[in-house]
Amino acid sequence: MNAPHRLLRTAVVRAIETSAAAALPPQELMRRAAQAAARRVMARWPAQRVAILCGPGNNGGDGAMLAACLHRLGRAVEVWRLAGGREPADAAQAWRECPPQLLRTGDPDTGALPADRSLLIVDALFGIGLARPLPPQAAQWADWANAHPGDVLALDVPSGLDADTGAAQPHAIVAAETLTFIADKPGLHTLAGPDHAGMVHVDDLGLGHTDAIGFDAPGLVTSGLGALTGPRDHPALFAPRRQDTHKGSFGTVGILAGAPGMTGAALLAGRAALRGGAGKVLVGLAEREPALPCDPLQPELMLRSADSLLDHGEQLGVTAWIAGCGLGDSPHAEAWLTHLLRTMPAVPLVLDADALTLIARSAGLASQLAARGGARVLTPHPREASRLLGADTAAVQADRIAAACEIARRFRAWAVLKGAGSVVASPEGGWTINGSGNPGLATAGTGDVLAGLLGALLAQGLDAASAVRGGVWLHGAAADALAARGVGPIGMTAAEVIDAARALRNGGGIPKPYRGKQK
Numbered sequence: 001m002n003a004p005h006r007l008l009r010t011a012v013v014r015a016i017e018t019s020a021a022a023a024l025p026p027q028e029l030m031r032r033a034a035q036a037a038a039r040r041v042m043a044r045w046p047a048q049r050v051a052i053l054c055g056p057g058n059n060g061g062d063g064a065m066l067a068a069c070l071h072r073l074g075r076a077v078e079v080w081r082l083a084g085g086r087e088p089a090d091a092a093q094a095w096r097e098c099p100p101q102l103l104r105t106g107d108p109d110t111g112a113l114p115a116d117r118s119l120l121i122v123d124a125l126f127g128i129g130l131a132r133p134l135p136p137q138a139a140q141w142a143d144w145a146n147a148h149p150g151d152v153l154a155l156d157v158p159s160g161l162d163a164d165t166g167a168a169q170p171h172a173i174v175a176a177e178t179l180t181f182i183a184d185k186p187g188l189h190t191l192a193g194p195d196h197a198g199m200v201h202v203d204d205l206g207l208g209h210t211d212a213i214g215f216d217a218p219g220l221v222t223s224g225l226g227a228l229t230g231p232r233d234h235p236a237l238f239a240p241r242r243q244d245t246h247k248g249s250f251g252t253v254g255i256l257a258g259a260p261g262m263t264g265a266a267l268l269a270g271r272a273a274l275r276g277g278a279g280k281v282l283v284g285l286a287e288r289e290p291a292l293p294c295d296p297l298q299p300e301l302m303l304r305s306a307d308s309l310l311d312h313g314e315q316l317g318v319t320a321w322i323a324g325c326g327l328g329d330s331p332h333a334e335a336w337l338t339h340l341l342r343t344m345p346a347v348p349l350v351l352d353a354d355a356l357t358l359i360a361r362s363a364g365l366a367s368q369l370a371a372r373g374g375a376r377v378l379t380p381h382p383r384e385a386s387r388l389l390g391a392d393t394a395a396v397q398a399d400r401i402a403a404a405c406e407i408a409r410r411f412r413a414w415a416v417l418k419g420a421g422s423v424v425a426s427p428e429g430g431w432t433i434n435g436s437g438n439p440g441l442a443t444a445g446t447g448d449v450l451a452g453l454l455g456a457l458l459a460q461g462l463d464a465a466s467a468v469r470g471g472v473w474l475h476g477a478a479a480d481a482l483a484a485r486g487v488g489p490i491g492m493t494a495a496e497v498i499d500a501a502r503a504l505r506n507g508g509g510i511p512k513p514y515r516g517k518q519k
């Protein structure tokens with residue numbers, strides 16, 4: 001198994017930084033950060049003039065030392081230094097090393113610099129120490145940088161972005177690339193992070209794969225250690241199939257979904273489960289008598305009434321359940337869900353959409369779920385998560401990792417908090433952020449498709465961690481593959497994601513992470 005691509009909350013980074021700095025000469029870490037940044041500038045922007053915007057703290061100190069490095073390498077560099085703020089010792093030394101002739105006064109946005117592509121702007125205003133709204137002058141400089149047609153390289157964190165949560169202040173820097181130090185940070189990969197950080201590169205400043213576990217402060221709201229998952233982390237998705245198999249070898253998915261008018265949600269989940277590799281898919285439509293005898297575009301799906309499926313699920317050999325897609329929240333729906341939670345307690349269960357709303361509304365259902373055996377997977381979007389937590393959506397989005405971990409804890413389940421950089425929390429308290437996906441998924445039915453893919457992987461016998469983390473990555477990577485060939489993100493449809501996911505599992509080229517349209 002590859003070493004995990006660690007994501008560390010800033011409290012853990014601070015602890016590592018303090019411990020390492022104590023064993024090194026003064027300013028050594030800052031010097032290494034500046035040298036790492038200089039190497040990156042020389043490699044990716046070999047000819048551009050460089051304007052470095054520096055803040056009052058050590059992030060600014062990184063910038064000042066970078067200026068000295070680039071100047072020694074013969075590069076054209078100009079430095080703007082934000083007035084005010086206390087000056088940490090490391091930064092003070094950095095400014096003593098910055099050649100004074102590089103310093104510019106006034107504001108870069110007064111046209112002091114021609115805004116053209118031959119200029120690289122480096123954001124060294126604020127890093128992990130930003131503790132309140134950007135001061136006006138910094139906001140003004142950030143606006144100028146964001147309006148610049150050329151690239152912006154952010155040091156450690158784009159200024160104005162929260163390195164733990166991905167929350168972006170107004171005026172937060174939008175970078176083409178972020179070079180982050182010591183370890184990668186969750187806020188660069190979830191919520192507004194992907195839009196502001198651009199491509200993220202990590203330099204560990206020579207500290208290696210620090211045993212961050214030792215620094216995981218117990219006082220943290222949630223574990224300070226997580227990981228970013230990518231294609232190399234999900235080998236089970238690509239395991240070759242033996243010849244000597246039959247449809248029973250790949251499990252049977254039972255789906256409770258599709259109230260009148262929402263049949264499409266059930267069919268999307270069913271098609272995703274089938275093309276996600278399940279051997280058989282049974283769809284129990286949430287209506288007294290199914291209006292649809294079969295899915296004409298996918299006749300392999302076996303449609304029946306919800307009652308029939310729930311009454312015969314065991315004999316039919318269901319090995320994974322999915323419930324909620326277009327289920328509705330009627331008393332009938334609640335009764336069917338109650339029945340399902342009592343059925344085949346050891347069989348894995350994916351709960352999405354209306355099933356989550358019903359559970360949030362009923363303490364009885366919630367305790368039934370928590371008491372049920374087998375793997376349980378909840379896939380809320382932020383509003384459904386707010387209902388499960390009894391909080392408001394803004395609170396969920398303010399710390400997506402904490403929200404996902406709390407849902408996982410309360411329901412002793414896997415929790416997938418969907419959105420940019422979906423957070424996957426395990427019942428044991430671990431968390432990962434998914435590194436795939438793009439705005440093409442912000443369209444009707446993609447949640448049904450995700451539920452179908454997860455159910456298919458569980459039905460095929462993948463362990464819950466592999467199925468959930470792998471299924472979430474596969475769903476996003478399918479959207480990235482579509483976007484890479486121009487099928488989206490604008491206008492991408494949920495049905496297209498299904499076939500793209502199947503192609504990836506059968507040797508289709510793994511797409512690069514989507515990083516939006518650069519300037």
Ligand SMILES: NC(=O)C1=CN([C@@H]2O[C@H](COP(=O)(O)OP(=O)(O)OC[C@H]3O[C@@H](n4cnc5c(N)ncnc54)[C@H](OP(=O)(O)O)[C@@H]3O)[C@@H](O)[C@H]2O)[C@H](O)CC1
Nearest residue numbers: 029030033057058059126127128129130131132133156181
């Ligand atoms: N220390 C090391 O060994 C290394 C540090 N690295 C870099 O350092 C930053 C973290 O540095 P820090 O000084 O803690 O914080 P920042 O540079 O991000 O800036 C915050 C400073 O500015 C003050 N502050 C905070 N918010 C505001 C605001 N809204 N307006 C004005 N000033 C603000 C804050 O001081 P306060 O006490 O006033 O809060 C800080 O002084 C890290 O991100 C790295 O870039 C390197 O990694 C190398 C090793």
Ligand SMILES: [K+]
Nearest residue numbers: 123126157159
């Ligand atoms: K910065």
